[in-house]
Amino acid sequence: MRTSIRTRLLASLLVVAVASAAVLSWYFLRELEAYGLRKLEERLGSEAFLMAKLVGETGLESPSAVGNALQEASEAVYSRLIVLDARGVAVADSAGDTELGLDYGERPEIIRALSGEYGAYTRVTDDGRVALYVAYPIERDGDIVGAAYSSAQTFSITTLIRDYQGRLLTIIAVFAVVTLVLAEGLSRWLSHPLRGLESTATAFAGGNHAVRVKPAGSRETYAVGEAFNLMADEVGRMVTELKEEERRKSRFVSDVSHELRTPLTGIRGTAETLLEGDVEPEDERRFLTTIVRESDRLARLADDLLALQRIEGATGELPLRRVNLREVAERAAEALEHLTEQRGATVVVEGEAPDVLGDPDRLQQVVANLLDNASRMMPGGGTVRVELARHGEEAALSVLDEGPGIPEDAIGHIFDRFYRAQRSRDRSTGGAGLGLAIVKAIADAHAGRIEAVNRPEGGTRFTLHLPAIRDDR
Ligand SMILES: Nc1ncnc2c1ncn2[C@@H]1O[C@H](COP(=O)(O)OP(=O)(O)OP(=O)(O)O)[C@@H](O)[C@H]1O
Numbered sequence: 264m265r266t267s268i269r270t271r272l273l274a275s276l277l278v279v280a281v282a283s284a285a286v287l288s289w290y291f292l293r294e295l296e297a298y299g300l301r302k303l304e305e306r307l308g309s310e311a312f313l314m315a316k317l318v319g320e321t322g323l324e325s326p327s328a329v330g331n332a333l334q335e336a337s338e339a340v341y342s343r344l345i346v347l348d349a350r351g352v353a354v355a356d357s358a359g360d361t362e363l364g365l366d367y368g369e370r371p372e373i374i375r376a377l378s379g380e381y382g383a384y385t386r387v388t389d390d391g392r393v394a395l396y397v398a399y400p401i402e403r404d405g406d407i408v409g410a411a412y413s414s415a416q417t418f419s420i421t422t423l424i425r426d427y428q429g430r431l432l433t434i435i436a437v438f439a440v441v442t443l444v445l446a447e448g449l450s451r452w453l454s455h456p457l458r459g460l461e462s463t464a465t466a467f468a469g470g471n472h473a474v475r476v477k478p479a480g481s482r483e484t485y486a487v488g489e490a491f492n493l494m495a496d497e498v499g500r501m502v503t504e505l506k507e508e509e510r511r512k513s514r515f516v517s518d519v520s521h522e523l524r525t526p527l528t529g530i531r532g533t534a535e536t537l538l539e540g541d542v543e544p545e546d547e548r549r550f551l552t553t554i555v556r557e558s559d560r561l562a563r564l565a566d567d568l569l570a571l572q573r574i575e576g577a578t579g580e581l582p583l584r585r586v587n588l589r590e591v592a593e594r595a596a597e598a599l600e601h602l603t604e605q606r607g608a609t610v611v612v613e614g615e616a617p618d619v620l621g622d623p624d625r626l627q628q629v630v631a632n633l634l635d636n637a638s639r640m641m642p643g644g645g646t647v648r649v650e651l652a653r654h655g656e657e658a659a660l661s662v663l664d665e666g667p668g669i670p671e672d673a674i675g676h677i678f679d680r681f682y683r684a685q686r687s688r689d690r691s692t693g694g695a696g697l698g699l700a701i702v703k704a705i706a707d708a709h710a711g712r713i714e715a716v717n718r719p720e721g722g723t724r725f726t727l728h729l730p731a732i733r734d735d736r
Pocket residue numbers: 632636637640664666667668669677678682683684685689693694695696697698699700723
């Protein structure tokens with residue numbers, strides 16, 4: 264399980280607080296202890312020094328007198344004072360006469376003092392107290408006749424700490440509570456914008472792609488909020504595109520199957536009638552013609568779909584060459600001559616356009632599809648004009664007819680796949696509604712555009728604009 268920011272904050276704050284309190288107090292207590300010991304040593308030292316000088320002056324002829332004086336002063340002096348003779352044996356003691364005669368000669372501080380130097384020593388007693396000992400040599404007429412020995416006990420810091428353990432626990436508990444409150448407040452303050460982010464992200468993941476974060480909090484959480492919003496925009500856009508693509512695909516599939524169904528039903532019905540026999544010879548011929556015509560329609564549909572798929576799939580992969588649009592237009596008119604003648608239409612090619620970079624076969628297909636539509640739209644015959652011109656940096660190829668024009672409500676759809684403005688009528692004349700979709704795909708693949716307008720004098724004008732090759736460069 265993942266721990267929350269609060270728990271982590273709390274844990275780290277506690278560790279930092281307790282550790283720093285412990286280290287700091289340890290350090291300061293040590294310093295304090297060392298300072299206290301130094302002061303104590305100074306004090307013991309001055310008392311021992313004074314005693315050494317005094318006894319040095321008066322001599323040790325009557326140690327009991329010295330002992331009495333020490334005992335009388337013991338209330339006022341801080342340390343226990345002992346006077347030792349030259350062998351280190353106690354001859355006078357501020358604590359009373361009971362320990363007179365004890366030999367301190369083995370102690371290192373006494374050995375030093377009796378050799379004429381200052382001696383000091385620290386001992387830790389069994390009950391954890393620290394005892395400090397200081398000794399000065401007593402000199403008389405240049406000889407060392409004894410030592411002035413002073414000592415005192417003090418509490419060591421460790422003993423003090425042990426004594427105060429109970430209180431220490433209380434202090435740590437108070438510390439922990441304060442830290443807890445602090446961590447709670449801090450974590451609330453820090454994690455508030457993250458909680459907002461979390462709920463927004465959950466809503467987003469749940470499918471609500473409209474939700475956005477209101478960036479807030481520290482610089483980092485603000486940046487995370489902004490980044491989330493950017494990502495959400497991007498994902499939302501992609502989802503919309505995918506849905507649109509999905510919708511287009513399924514519509515395309517249903518369109519295709521619908522288009523296949525009509526000729527197939529025709530072929531099947533006709534073939535069944537023939538199979539049943541009992542058909543007049545002239546009808547038989549008519550039925551067979553229908554079968555051939557519908558089969559052709561199927562084949563053409565397959566070809567068109569394949570062409571469309573190739574052009575749309577091959578972005579930037581067309582074999583490009585320098586193309587003269589007039590030649591393209593004339594070749595297309597020639598190829599369709601039998602068809603247009605049969606429909607009573609005359610095709611005229613006029614004007615010149617600058618050369619373009621393109622695939623001549625595809626461009627010829629554009630003109631052919633436009634001529635096919637134009638001639639089909641003039642049942643009574645007429646003239647179809649192909650006009651070539653320069654429009655600024657562009658070459659323009661227009662196909663004009665004298666037909667009925669495009670209904671206003673259809674003009675936005677004629678470049679869609681399978682779109683036919685006059686469905687019932689065009690079905691019989693064989694159009695699948697793919698011709699202009701192919702034209703548009705080819706125009707797009709050439710970085711050009713195609714537009715259709717109804718001419719004021721009647722009929723339509725389809726214009727293909729393509730970027731002209733600039734010869735001045
Ligand atoms: N010159 C035109 N005048 C009037 N309407 C037109 C003209 N050209 C096309 N249209 C309309 O646009 C529709 C779509 O044309 P498109 O060429 O894509 O399909 P089609 O000619 O019906 O079938 P296909 O080209 O696949 O044989 C046509 O059905 C027709 O209604």
